[in-house]
Amino acid sequence: MSTDKSHDALPGRRRFLAAGLALASAPAFGLSKGPAPPDSASREFDAFVLEQMRQARIPGLAVGLARDGATRFARGFGYADIDSRRMVDVDTVFHLASITKTVTATAIAWLHEQGRLDLDEPVARHLDFPLHHPRHRGAAITARQLLMHTSGISDANYYRIDFRRPGRDADLSLHTFLRDYLVPGGEAYSVEGCFSASAPGAAWGYSNVGYAVLGELAARVSGEDMRELTRRELFAPLGMTSTFWTLADTPAARSATPYLTTDNAYLRLSPIGSPDWPGSMLRSSIADLTRYVAAAANGGATADARMLRTQSMAELLLMRQPAQLPAWLSGQGLGWMQARLGDRTLANHWGGDPGVFTAAYLDPNTRCGVAILCNVTATDASKAAIKNITLRLLSRPDEMY
Structure with missing residues (x-):
């Protein structure tokens, strides 16, 4: 989880969009990067996600499931951009916000x-x-x-x-x-x-x-910018070709437009840049982020690449309870945090900024991980939706591949 700032956007940074977008009718878009799930399970999961999006008024969402160091599926739902009706797919680039810290x-x-x-x-x-x-x-x-x-x-x-x-x-x-x-x-x-x-x-x-x-x-x-270091030593070995540290490098045509919801409208926001980029400015697709989550949940390695030694990954996920740890956390690791989700205790990190809400969850015991990206400012309803989708995936992962 994160305590990122999420101030309302200034009037010059937004404009009103058409109200009443019917998210429930938005088709699922985006193909699995792993084996295709059974049709019945796929349809049931798609309907579940779209209903969560409808209730939370999330314009676009991407979700990935990893297990045993591999991406089991990654899919997009809804709109990356409402005006153009451009749909979210597995290569749509979202602002990760504080997941960057991991x-x-x-x-x-x-x-x-x-x-x-x-x-x-x-x-x-x-x-x-x-x-x-x-x-x-x-x-x-x-x-x-x-x-x-x-x-x-x-x-x-x-x-x-x-x-x-x-x-x-x-x-x-x-x-x-x-x-x-x-x-x-x-x-x-x-x-x-x-x-x-x-x-x-x-x-x-x-x-x-x-x-x-x-x-x-x-x-x-x-002796070099950390952005260059991570591109070479982390992103390239994992095959993360759609992950970017700057807005200048991020392809606008593939980027999810950030939105803020009001009672009857979606407000289009501008993407943001900030000098504290090591904590908040990374942008990535669900295809890329799920590869990273797959390694993190699997002792630091995917099936064909290692980002960290097993001992190093375990140390990142070793949770402690420092004084004044907030009640919504059960532990703090190195970068990664820990919190209860249903009947599970999971390593996780959330991210939030104007027009974006993201989450990554790891269950090292089962070597499963979930990543979810949304192009809307976090609300209580969207937080509940992300938790519900994560619980659905982790409680029934075998149905998805």
């Missing part, structure tokens, strides 16, 4: 595997700007704390200022953003707004800025 965590774990980074050493020794908690100068901030949201770096000023840009990538570089936010004298710096009262390692506090630091740390340790 990818950044994987990159950090890979660097740890390579012996380039100790998760428990002070990260400040690798950076070219000072990083310390101004209220607890004797306590170093480590990569493990950043991964677990226990670094003491606060998002208060991050939400107050809103660094996002509609329709384009961020103006600020990651490095400039971090210096402005974390270094005394920076334009976004304040003790109260940038750091919590808790010492590093003492308490949980969700931090988008903390994950931005991890992206900069990866660059300083590896």
Whole structure:
């Protein structure tokens, strides 16, 4: 799950669309990447998903199921763009929002595997700007704390200022953003707004800025932009050819249009860019994301590629209970979180931003994973729909292939 910001869009970033879209009549679109499921099971599942979409007023949705390191199916439903009636398919690109954090965590774990980074050493020794908690100068901030949201770096000023840009990538570089936010004298710096009262390692506090630091740390340790590192060492081996770090690289013709629902309309939003890209800016298709989820649920490997050693993947999914962990979580791992879903306890991460709501669930015990992408701002109804679809898949996975 995520505590991403999800502010209403500004009037200049949206326009009214026709009200009353009949989602229940939208045909399923998108072919399975694995063996085709039985016709009866396929029809039943399609009807179930479309009903969940209708109830939650979700314009477009993509869903993937992985098991034993392989994609069992990936499908699209509804509209990627309402005006043009362009349908969602398995290659439609969605904004992943905070699921991005699990990818950044994987990159950090890979660097740890390579012996380039100790998760428990002070990260400040690798950076070219000072990083310390101004209220607890004797306590170093480590990569493990950043991964677990226990670094003491606060998002208060991050939400107050809103660094996002509609329709384009961020103006600020990651490095400039971090210096402005974390270094005394920076334009976004304040003790109260940038750091919590808790010492590093003492308490949980969700931090988008903390994950931005991890992206900069990866660059300083590896000698290259983390985006290039992940393209070569993660996306390419897994065959993820429709995964993009920037809006400039994302093909508009294949992108899901983000929407906000009102009582009687769908409001079209602009995609957003933000300088804290290591925590929120990745975009991907369900075909690609399901490959990634397949590896994560299967000890770090798919049938033909390995992204992490089994021990490293297990460490990402080792759940702890730091102080002040919110009630909706039962554990915090490195990047991945843990929560109850029905009668199961699953590793997961949600993502949300204007016009997008995403979720990924892992069940390492059964080596199953589910990914779901929606092009609508999260609501209570859409959250319930995503949970219902995930439970349906994990309780009856054998029916789907």
